Amino acid sequence: ILNVEQSPQSLHVQEGDSTNFTCSFPSSNFYALHWYRWETAKSPEALFVMTLNGDEKKKGRISATLNTKEGYSYLYIKGSQPEDSATYLCAPRGGNQFYFGTGTSLTVIP
Amino acid sequence: DAGVIQSPRHEVTEMGQEVTLRCKPISGHDYLFWYRQTMMRGLELLIYFNNNVPIDDSGMPEDRFSAKMPNASFSTLKIQPSEPRDSAVYFCAIQTAASYGYTFGSGTRLTVV
Numbered sequence: 001i002l003n004v005e006q007s008p009q010s011l012h013v014q015e016g017d018s019t020n021f022t023c024s025f026p027s028s029n030f031y032a033l034h035w036y037r038w039e040t041a042k043s044p045e046a047l048f049v050m051t052l053n054g055d056e057k058k059k060g061r062i063s064a065t066l067n068t069k070e071g072y073s074y075l076y077i078k079g080s081q082p083e084d085s086a087t088y089l090c091a092p093r094g095g096n097q098f099y100f101g102t103g104t105s106l107t108v109i110p
Numbered sequence: 111d112a113g114v115i116q117s118p119r120h121e122v123t124e125m126g127q128e129v130t131l132r133c134k135p136i137s138g139h140d141y142l143f144w145y146r147q148t149m150m151r152g153l154e155l156l157i158y159f160n161n162n163v164p165i166d167d168s169g170m171p172e173d174r175f176s177a178k179m180p181n182a183s184f185s186t187l188k189i190q191p192s193e194p195r196d197s198a199v200y201f202c203a204i205q206t207a208a209s210y211g212y213t214f215g216s217g218t219r220l221t222v223v
Contacts, residue, residue, distance in 0.1 A: 044153075044214055089153065100145075100153040 006090055006101035013080050014109050020076045021104040023090030027071035035064055035075055036089040038103065044089060047075075080108040113137040114215035116202050122221045128190040131218045133202030134183060139213075144177055144187050145201040147217070153201075159185065171196075192222045 005024040013019045023033070032051045036044035048057040053068040061078045073092075077084055087103040115134040123129050135142060143158040157167040162179045170177070174193070179185040189196055202215040 099155075102151070102153075 004090065004092060004099050004101040006088075006104050008104060009102065010105040010107070012107045012109060015080060015082060017080050018076065018078045019080055019106070020074050021088060021106075023073045023075070023092070023101055025071050025073075025090075025092040025099075026094075027068055029094045030068050030071070031093040033066060033073055033093065034091040035073070036091060036100075038087040038089055039085075047088075075104075077106070080106075082108045082110050084108050113139075113213035114202055114204055116200075116215035116218050118218060119216065120219045120221075122223065123192055125193055125222055126191045127222075128188065129192045129196075129220060129222075131187040131189075131200050131202075131220070133185045133187070133215060135185075135202075135204045137204070137213065139182070139204035139206050141205040142179060142185055143203045143205070144185070145203060147199045147201060148197075156187070156200075189220075192220075194222045197221050 007022050034049055035047040037047050038044040048064045050066040055066040057064050063076045066073045075088055085108050087105045089100050089103045091100045113136055117132045141160050144156040145153050146156055147153045156169045157177045158165055159179045175189055177187045199217045199219050201217045204213050
């Protein structure tokens with residue numbers, strides 16, 4: 001079982017601010033890491049799949065980095081918008097199983 | 111979510127009753143997962159199947175929970191008897207061996223009163 005920690009648990013930012021959150025996981029037995037965006041009452045939406053140490057992925061205003069040696073990934077949101085409000089989950093993969101953190105709940109205040 | 115259909119979307123039941131949640135994968139898959147999501151514990155893996163065979167059910171909370179996958183197009187998660195602490199959103203998800211990601215169903219919101 002992988003111990004996944006996400007921080008902070010919740011975050012409130014003003015519209016236009018940039019923000020970032022952290023996902024920490026054991027660096028051993030790492031295979032891949034997913035970031036999901038989860039809006040209330042909807043299914044999780046896959047944002048990024050990251051596999052290599054040093055990976056950087058970008059999708060619009062959202063980007064992510066991966067450090068498999070030290071066991072962390074950062075998710076960045078540039079110029080937050082109210083529609084970015086959601087829970088952001090990271091899911092590192094060990095073997096054939098994904099483990100989910102409890103997420104970072106982001107609220108963007110207009 | 112075109113890949114996975116779950117039913118019902120919402121279920122309200124009385125404590126002690128049997129509850130059956132259903133999952134129908136539409137697209138091809140090799141793995142099928144049942145997850146439970148609560149505010150306190152986040153997303154928890156309950157059980158997963160590989161080619162319809164249960165592989166790991168260590169996440170199933172207790173004997174009141176059982177899951178079956180009689181064929182590649184259908185799986186059920188049963189709770190008998192249900193308890194208020196079982197209230198949660200239950201997700202079914204599929205994965206193919208060739209890809210990394212999941213396709214999630216829209217979930218079943220279970221409320222046990």
